[in-house]
Amino acid sequence: MILDDVLGLARRVAPRKAGGERPGPRYRTRTAPVGRVRTRELTGMAAIPRDLVCLQPTSPIVEENAGALVDTVLRQVCRHQPLPFVVVLTLDATPEIDDKGSEALVELFYSLRASGMRLYVAAVTTELFDHLRVSGATDRMGAGAVHLALRMALLSAFEDLPGPAVTTRNVLAALDLRLTPLTI
Numbered sequence: 001m002i003l004d005d006v007l008g009l010a011r012r013v014a015p016r017k018a019g020g021e022r023p024g025p026r027y028r029t030r031t032a033p034v035g036r037v038r039t040r041e042l043t044g045m046a047a048i049p050r051d052l053v054c055l056q057p058t059s060p061i062v063e064e065n066a067g068a069l070v071d072t073v074l075r076q077v078c079r080h081q082p083l084p085f086v087v088v089l090t091l092d093a094t095p096e097i098d099d100k101g102s103e104a105l106v107e108l109f110y111s112l113r114a115s116g117m118r119l120y121v122a123a124v125t126t127e128l129f130d131h132l133r134v135s136g137a138t139d140r141m142g143a144g145a146v147h148l149a150l151r152m153a154l155l156s157a158f159e160d161l162p163g164p165a166v167t168t169r170n171v172l173a174a175l176d177l178r179l180t181p182l183t184i
Contacts, residue, residue: 048171048174048178050080050082051084051085051086051162052085052088052157052158052175052178053076053077053080053088053178053180054088054089054090054154054157054175054180055073055076055089055090055180055182056089056090056179056181056182057069057094057182057184058181058182058183059184060094060095060096060097060101061094061097061104062096062097062098062100062101063098063100063101066098066100066101066103068184069104069105069108070104070107072182072183073087073089073182074108074111074112076180076182083115083117084117085116085117085118085160085162086118086161087112087118087119087157088119088120088121088122088153088154088157088178089105089108089119089122090122090124090150090179091121091122091123091124092122092124092125092150093181097128097131099135102131102135102136102137103135103137105119105132105141106140106141109141109145118145119141119145120144120145120146120147120154120156121141121145121146121147122148122149122150122153122154123148124148124150129146129148132146144156150179151172151176154175158171
């Protein structure tokens with residue numbers, strides 16, 4: 001009885017023509033590519049300079065300069081042609097962050113996302129990470145956007161790049177050299 005139900009369902013899902021063969025490709029839909037797709041080498045080495053930007057603010061992200069952080073990062077990112085896919089912001093040289101600074105990071109996250117880019121934040125210290133968590137910034141930026149270690153943020157960013165993400169010793173060395181100091 002169960003077998004009859006399964007076979008009856010299979011006949012309804014995959015109808016056959018009178019001759020017994022399955023319907024041809026005219027029943028299949030095709031999707032046209034929307035735009036040009038950017039690809040990268042299998043090793044990823046050629047894509048790291050152009051597709052990944054790693055910035056390091058050197059001053060505290062407090063109320064006085066929180067807006068300037070967003071403007072400075074967006075200006076720095078717009079200098080790259082073509083625009084990068086991923087931006088990593090490491091806070092290891094940032095001595096402190098307040099609630100306005102957390103809001104600025106969330107604003108930066110959504111500004112970059114609206115432009116088709118992704119932001120990863122490396123909090124580096126547990127105090128900064130806890131402040132971002134308590135202020136709700138980590139929840140608003142989504143899972144995987146905030147990391148405790150710069151290396152983890154860089155690896156997540158590299159994995160997020162289009163194309164295959166093959167991580168080798170040379171890729172790790174190239175990722176570590178991507179750090180650009182950012183004065184606000």
